[in-house]
Amino acid sequence: MGVDLKVLFVEDSEDDAVLLLRRLRKGGYDPTWERVDTPQDMEAALDGASWDLVISDHSDWDELCSTILETGAGEVWVTHGQEDALVHWCVTQGIRAKPLHMLGYGDEEGDITSPLVGEVERTGGAPGEGGGAILTG
Numbered sequence: 001m002g003v004d005l006k007v008l009f010v011e012d013s014e015d016d017a018v019l020l021l022r023r024l025r026k027g028g029y030d031p032t033w034e035r036v037d038t039p040q041d042m043e044a045a046l047d048g049a050s051w052d053l054v055i056s057d058h059s060d061w062d063e064l065c066s067t068i069l070e071t072g073a074g075e076v077w078v079t080h081g082q083e084d085a086l087v088h089w090c091v092t093q094g095i096r097a098k099p100l101h102m103l104g105y106g107d108e109e110g111d112i113t114s115p116l117v118g119e120v121e122r123t124g125g126a127p128g129e130g131g132g133a134i135l136t137g
Contacts, residue, residue, distance in 0.1 A: 002030035006049065009035040010042050010056040010067060020055060046071060065089060 002025065009017040017035045024031050034049075036042045045051075054071045058064035061082075068076055068090065076090045077100035090097030 002028045005029040005031045006052045007031045007033040008042075008045050008049075008051045008054045009033060010037070010054060010058075011035055012037045012057070016057060017055075042067070043070070068095065069093070 005024065007021075007024065009020070011017045014035060017033075021031055021033060034045055036045050051071075054073060056064070056067055058067060064086070073095060076086070076095055076097040078086045078097065079100050083099040087097040087099060
């Protein structure tokens with residue numbers, strides 16, 4: 001049995017969420033999770049539970065920044081895209097942020113054997129109270 005982890009996926013693709021769940025499990029986590037794909041569902045999920053990790057797949061800069069602020073994340077991990085720019089933006093908002101490099105990223109079609117690199121740092125408190133983390137991609 002792995003480390004308990006409550007994960008919210010803000011993701012329009014169930015297949016992508018399943019792939020990330022496999023990586024989390026291989027990394028030693030035992031995730032309890034929910035996937036949402038609309039702003040309304042995300043708001044309801046954030047209001048209804050405390051999450052250790054929010055994983056979001058956004059490509060629109062304004063929407064991404066808005067989502068990060070809405071989650072109340074205490075820390076943001078950036079997996080790809082404009083990593084330096086997003087890390088800088090987070091820091092200017094008072095949010096800890098770092099690029100997170102993933103082993104085996106891009107293997108989505110094959111057997112995924114590489115876990116996420118890094119550990120979820122539980123920052124204490126619920127999202128909105130400076131707790132939790134958000135992983136963006």
